[in-house]
Amino acid sequence: xxxxxxxxxxxxxxxxxxxxxxxxxxxxxxxxxxxxxxxxxxxxxxxxxxxxxxxxxxxxxxxxxxxxxxxxxxxxxxxxxxxxxxxxxxxxxxxxxxxxxxxxxxxxxxxxxxxxxxxxxxxxxxxxxxxxxxxxxxxxxxxxxxxxxxxxxxxxxxxxxxxxxxxxxxxxxxxxxxxxxxxxxxxxxxxxxxxxxxxxxxxxxxxxxxxxxxxxxxxxxxxxxxxxxxxxxxxxxxxxxxxxxxxxxxxxxxxxxxxxxxxxxxxxxxxxxxxxxxxxxxxxxxxxxxxxxxxxxxxxxxxxxxxxxxxx
Amino acid sequence: xxxxxxxxxxxxxxxxxxxxxxxxxxxxxxxxxxxxxxxxxxxxxxxxxxxxxxxxxxxxxxxxxxxxxxxxxxxxxxxxxxxxxxxxxxxxxxxxxxxxxxxxxxxxxxxxxxxxxxxxxxxxxxxxxxxxxxxxxxxxxxxxxxxxxxxxxxxxxxxxxxxxxxxxxxxxxxxxxxxxxxxxxxxxxxxxxxxxxxxxxxxxxxxxxxxxxxxxxxxxxxxxxxxxxxxxxxxxxxxxxxxxxxxxxxxxxxxxxxxxxxxxxxxxxxxxxxxxxxxxxxxxxxxxxxxxxxxxxxxxxxxxxxxxxxxxxxxxxxxxxxxxxxxxxxxxxxxx
Amino acid sequence: xxxxxxxxxxxxxxxxxxxxxxxxxxxxxxxxxxxxxxxxxxxxxxxxxxxxxxxxxxxxxxxxxxxxxxxxxxxxxxxxxxxxxxxxxxxxxxxxxxxxxxxxxxxxxxxxxxxxxxxxxxxxxxxxxxxxxxxxxxxxxxxxxxxxxxxxxxxxxxxxxxxxxxxxxxxxxxxxxxxxxxxxxxxxxxxxxxxxxxxxxxxxxxxxxxxxxxxxxxxxxxxxxxxxxxxxxxxxxxxxxxxxxxxxxxxxxxxxxxxxxxxxxxxxxxxxxxxxxxxxxxxxxxxxxxxxxxxxxxxxxxxxxxxxxxxxxxxxxxx
Numbered sequence: 001x002x003x004x005x006x007x008x009x010x011x012x013x014x015x016x017x018x019x020x021x022x023x024x025x026x027x028x029x030x031x032x033x034x035x036x037x038x039x040x041x042x043x044x045x046x047x048x049x050x051x052x053x054x055x056x057x058x059x060x061x062x063x064x065x066x067x068x069x070x071x072x073x074x075x076x077x078x079x080x081x082x083x084x085x086x087x088x089x090x091x092x093x094x095x096x097x098x099x100x101x102x103x104x105x106x107x108x109x110x111x112x113x114x115x116x117x118x119x120x121x122x123x124x125x126x127x128x129x130x131x132x133x134x135x136x137x138x139x140x141x142x143x144x145x146x147x148x149x150x151x152x153x154x155x156x157x158x159x160x161x162x163x164x165x166x167x168x169x170x171x172x173x174x175x176x177x178x179x180x181x182x183x184x185x186x187x188x189x190x191x192x193x194x195x196x197x198x199x200x201x202x203x204x205x206x207x208x209x210x211x212x213x214x215x216x217x218x219x220x221x222x223x224x225x226x227x228x229x230x231x232x233x234x235x236x237x238x239x240x241x242x243x244x245x246x247x248x249x250x251x252x253x254x255x256x257x258x259x260x261x262x263x264x265x266x267x268x269x270x271x272x273x274x275x276x277x278x279x280x281x282x283x284x285x286x287x288x289x290x291x292x293x294x295x296x297x298x299x300x301x302x303x304x305x306x307x308x309x310x311x312x
Numbered sequence: 313x314x315x316x317x318x319x320x321x322x323x324x325x326x327x328x329x330x331x332x333x334x335x336x337x338x339x340x341x342x343x344x345x346x347x348x349x350x351x352x353x354x355x356x357x358x359x360x361x362x363x364x365x366x367x368x369x370x371x372x373x374x375x376x377x378x379x380x381x382x383x384x385x386x387x388x389x390x391x392x393x394x395x396x397x398x399x400x401x402x403x404x405x406x407x408x409x410x411x412x413x414x415x416x417x418x419x420x421x422x423x424x425x426x427x428x429x430x431x432x433x434x435x436x437x438x439x440x441x442x443x444x445x446x447x448x449x450x451x452x453x454x455x456x457x458x459x460x461x462x463x464x465x466x467x468x469x470x471x472x473x474x475x476x477x478x479x480x481x482x483x484x485x486x487x488x489x490x491x492x493x494x495x496x497x498x499x500x501x502x503x504x505x506x507x508x509x510x511x512x513x514x515x516x517x518x519x520x521x522x523x524x525x526x527x528x529x530x531x532x533x534x535x536x537x538x539x540x541x542x543x544x545x546x547x548x549x550x551x552x553x554x555x556x557x558x559x560x561x562x563x564x565x566x567x568x569x570x571x572x573x574x575x576x577x578x579x580x581x582x583x584x585x586x587x588x589x590x591x592x593x594x595x596x597x598x599x600x601x602x603x604x605x606x607x608x609x610x611x612x613x614x615x616x617x618x619x620x621x622x623x624x625x626x627x628x629x630x631x632x633x634x635x636x637x638x639x640x641x642x643x644x645x646x647x648x
Numbered sequence: 649x650x651x652x653x654x655x656x657x658x659x660x661x662x663x664x665x666x667x668x669x670x671x672x673x674x675x676x677x678x679x680x681x682x683x684x685x686x687x688x689x690x691x692x693x694x695x696x697x698x699x700x701x702x703x704x705x706x707x708x709x710x711x712x713x714x715x716x717x718x719x720x721x722x723x724x725x726x727x728x729x730x731x732x733x734x735x736x737x738x739x740x741x742x743x744x745x746x747x748x749x750x751x752x753x754x755x756x757x758x759x760x761x762x763x764x765x766x767x768x769x770x771x772x773x774x775x776x777x778x779x780x781x782x783x784x785x786x787x788x789x790x791x792x793x794x795x796x797x798x799x800x801x802x803x804x805x806x807x808x809x810x811x812x813x814x815x816x817x818x819x820x821x822x823x824x825x826x827x828x829x830x831x832x833x834x835x836x837x838x839x840x841x842x843x844x845x846x847x848x849x850x851x852x853x854x855x856x857x858x859x860x861x862x863x864x865x866x867x868x869x870x871x872x873x874x875x876x877x878x879x880x881x882x883x884x885x886x887x888x889x890x891x892x893x894x895x896x897x898x899x900x901x902x903x904x905x906x907x908x909x910x911x912x913x914x915x916x917x918x919x920x921x922x923x924x925x926x927x928x929x930x931x932x933x934x935x936x937x938x939x940x941x942x943x944x945x946x947x948x949x950x951x952x953x954x955x956x957x958x959x960x961x962x963x964x965x966x967x
Binding site: 450 | 759761762763764765766768769770772773774775776777778779780781783784847852853854855892895896899905936937938939940941942943944945947948951952955
């Protein structure tokens with residue numbers, strides 16, 4: 001029965017496609033949680049701006065508000081509206097797979113953006129476009145090693161539990177650190193849900209609990225700056241190397257002031273444009289690799305001037 | 313669970329002794345529980361009772377505490393306020409965003425005015441329109457969160473020169489060795505407690521929460537009283553936003569998400585009844601501190617952060633149950 | 649005029665919320681070309697089935713004069729168990745999830761009955777605690793159902809209708825009949841309307857409440873299992889804030905928080921109103937930020953209208 005519906009939908013799509021072939025592509029995107037942080041908001045406006053700059057693209061932009069079930073509903077709605085392609089920023093790398101599979105079965109190509117989905121889902125997507133979060137974690141581990149000269153005790157402040165980006169960065173960081181820098185020990189890991197104030201509280205507790213902390217790895221700069229705030233009020237910021245990811249404006253400034261060791265430069269504009277371009281390439285029938293990572297270089301005081309200050 | 317043990321023992325004592333033990337536990341139950349858990353934590357972690365740790369916990373608890381002071385007044389008046397979490401996001405984003413645009417003084421004034429305005433909307437709908445407070449503040453929880461996002465366009469807000477603004481005073485400074493947030497918390501708690509215990513206004517709030525019909529017959533203007541409790545609640549949220557904005561020097565749009573539940577948990581733990589007409593600010597202060605110390609103690613002992621949720625579940629129900637059991641002189645209800 | 653008023657007040661079979669549902673339906677049909685189609689209506693039904701199932705149980709508990717804030721967490725736990733226990737067999741996993749919901753409902757109900765603590769407090773505690781249990785069980789991980797049969801069930805259809813929508817509508821019908829036609833249903837109203845009188849009439853109010861908490865626990869778990877089949881996966885954060893939407897839907901449907909008054913047909917209207925609003929605003933591309941404000945504003949408006957209509961029948965001094 002399902003296949004019947006799917007077939008009917010794809011027949012309709014086909015006929016619609018024939019009529020509109022030279023006219024416009026309709027692309028739907030469902031984002032993870034716009035408004036929870038500036039990265040996602042900037043991504044959204046960059047995506048809309050990029051689409052507005054092309055005459056043959058019409059976009060439907062949705063936001064899942066961080067809720068997996070709502071995102072699945074949105075994917076279904078987009079299938080219902082017979083989009084030419086669907087871009088999804090997964091709220092969860094596992095839970096969205098069945099919805100993606102459904103879109104795939106309806107003949108609509110799916111591009112996953114920003115945050116990867118689990119292996120089992122890769123068969124159903126046309127392509128992934130985004131940063132390599134495992135690699136980012138590994139790069140941060142290398143910076144940490146460099147900052148501490150291979151010796152010391154650190155704490156980790158992770159993103160929201162259960163979210164792919166948080167898990168991949170932690171995993172990349174921990175694996176690479178153990179391999180490249182056995183002299184650096186992770187004392188404890190606590191989540192701070194991408195929230196600066198929460199990171200500040202977590203760090204205050206770490207500072208009370210441990211008399212000797214040499215470094216902090218935070219899952220993004222927002223949390224890293226929260227940790228820096230806490231260490232500054234405790235008068236211990238000088239003895240600690242702070243390393244983050246997803247460079248925010250506040251992190252960029254802190255690197256400039258010498259308070260913050262380094263981060264990973266990741267532009268939401270690149271991210272959004274890459275996703276849209278990948279979708280368009282697929283629709284144009286080009287050969288597209290499955291995994292499309294855009295560059296996310298390390299940023300420290302040494303190469304700060306090579307980068308523009310992030311707008312968020 | 314020390315108090316669970318006590319309850320068990322209570323069963324084995326004679327009826328008289330049981331009543332005596334219950335009355336003691338209920339009158340001071342929360343305090344006893346507080347002391348026992350503090351002792352237990354200090355056995356497991358040497359840093360727990362250190363001065364710096366205690367100061368950290370009290371400072372962290374003070375944002376929730378400041379809000380809880382206001383919400384306690386609303387609850388004594390017989391209503392609820394679930395909108396405080398979104399309101400905290402709103403006020404924090406507003407004051408931080410306006411700080412660089414119109415200067416700290418004006419930003420604070422505008423923020424207080426806008427927060428009080430939202431409080432007035434709550435108060436109008438509940439006090440004058442007599443709508444159910446649970447649903448109104450639930451709807452406001454959603455609507456205000458939307459307003460925050462529309463206002464900021466979803467962007468984080470930051471204060472540019474964090475080093476040289478006197479705005480840092482509220483969240484980061486110390487007066488006479490005590491952190492300003494703690495001072496503000498203490499000051500608000502004392503003032504509101506005095507107002508509630510010793511003024512005619514306080515008595516009227518207790519009266520409308522306890523027996524609204526009798527209160528109206530005795531000439532109390534219930535509409536205005538209820539309205540005013542929401543202004544107090546909003547004022548407290550504005551103070552909390554001041555501390556939060558100054559502490560972080562920036563804000564995310566959902567920074568207050570979930571605070572309404574922590575605030576409620578603290579108030580309930582302290583022993584203020586949700587039915588209205590009873591309660592005190594002191595109890596709320598103790599309730600909020602207990603939550604803070606349990607969270608901190610479990611973290612210091614190395615438990616995962618979610619262990620505190622399980623513990624909170626048990627102690628909330630135990631605390632309220634013992635209080636009720638004392639009042640009716642029976643552990644269990646008698647109906648079938 | 650009186651008949652119109654009594655009709656709007658919900659005295660008739662149809663609740664005022666249904667007028668709103670029909671108005672929304674017409675509005676969105678005119679505004680979006682994709683809205684009015686069998687596929688989209690099926691979509692709406694499937695999407696509302698989750699909150700809908702929660703709301704069925706919540707209606708009983710609220711007619712009882714209680715409330716259950718733990719439904720979202722219970723849903724999350726059931727979903728995690730339904731996916732996480734699949735290595736032991738699908739039947740075991742599903743039964744264990746439903747059992748978990750029943751046990752949590754029973755715990756809530758027993759505490760409310762035996763200790764006399766306000767249901768708001770008991771279930772607020774459970775909401776926090778059960779979420780803790782989910783994290784203990786899942787260790788913060790999401791689970792993924794490698795068995796696509798589980799997923800295909802969630803996406804399957806009978807004729808043109810999705811199975812999930814049919815299950816939801818069948819449950820709605822059963823719950824409607826139980827409330828209207830059985831002794832348990834009548835007692836539920838009596839306990840919420842006037843507990844003392846109910847007790848004098850020999851109704852075992854504690855037992856009645858316990859059964860209703862078990863019912864809401866069961867439906868929360870069922871909603872969790874079905875949501876898990878839709879997703880083929882579970883996440884530890886699943887179900888967060890669902891209690892708020894559930895209570896909103898039930899209140900929109902005309903059930904009173906004070907107890908003693910309410911209906912399943914009204915609740916169905918309330919659930920559909922929220923579902924159609926969300927779906928329609930999606931179709932019209934209303935920015936997510938505005939959706940929050942619109943939903944809040946509509947809820948308050950409905951409350952005001954409902955209260956204006958009810959003013960003349962209010963008992964005692966309402967100053």
